[in-house]
Amino acid sequence: MRRYLPFIIVIGVALLAVGSGIFFYRAKRSANPTPKISKADTAPSGESIHALGPKDAPVTLEEFGDFQCPPCGKLSEPINQLQKKYNLRVIFRQFPLPMHANAKEAAFASEAAARQGRFWQMHDVLYREQAVWSKSTDARALFNAYAGMLQLDLGRFRKDMDSTEVQRQVETDQQRGADIGVKTTPTIFLNDEVVPPKQINPDELPAMVEAAMKKAKPSS
């Protein structure tokens, strides 16, 4: 028996390592599922739109967000959950506020990730790690690291972050927001109707979405 004991121990540890790795991986994947739709749509004007959910969804939630704004960060996960629950169309628009030192760079990072089809993954990472990069004096190094984590082409990501196209995209979103009276973040529209700022919180937003769903489908 002693002769076989090292083989048994080694095989046991190998099985344990592989088994626990698979279990842990599955647990992580179910806790942070990858958005199913992550590509940017293109509007007739040629601008890029970051949208989740079907185009013909009864309710469209359009958010003007700033990646460095804490309330936007708190809303990120509830909006993801609402999108899944009601199959909403969620549109994210860039609205980095000038008072947030790293917000514009974060917006560029998300747009650069979008150019490799990973906008929503970067969106989720930026909000999840907001507390870390917001305080950093070298946020760009962190954005590069996030890009690495998302397995983006780093050379292309760095180049895109500095490109005029990416900067123009952010400015286009900002201009669009300014044109319709957006002054703060998060500003949310449900089927083109602005949600009162006091109701933009994880507790009241679901009720607003529910009401919009009922309004959009009065018979159901």
Place this chain on the structure above:
Amino acid sequence: MSRSCVQTIFYSTAALISLVGLAEATYLTVVFLSGETAVCGGSPDCFQVLGSSYAKIGGVPVSGLGALAYFSAFTFATFAAFGYAQARRFFAWTVIAMFCMTLWLLFVQAFRLHAFCRYCLFSAALIFLLTGLVVARPVAETEKN
């Protein structure tokens, strides 16, 4: 204490250290594969290191290679603890290879990335311990002789 008893204690300790390293490397590999960012108590350094181009070799995460290396060290240490003479040599070579890799990774963190990842430092400490055991092993064995 007999020589074989000393060897058993020596290699059992090495196997336990390798097991701790295997657990850590497996965790980091899973984090890498799930696309999540590893958190080091709010420190941004982890992202800089684990998200850098140095964290992969030919598309394979370094943590995955680390897990494989720790598993090899564990296997050889276990067999050495049970008296397999050939396993001792394999264990020593594996640890030396891990030590060289650790030196390179420490150099990268210090001089290329200017950031240290706590997981990597913990792993480096484990490998230094294993290296210490490999270096001390002949002395202990000679003393007993």
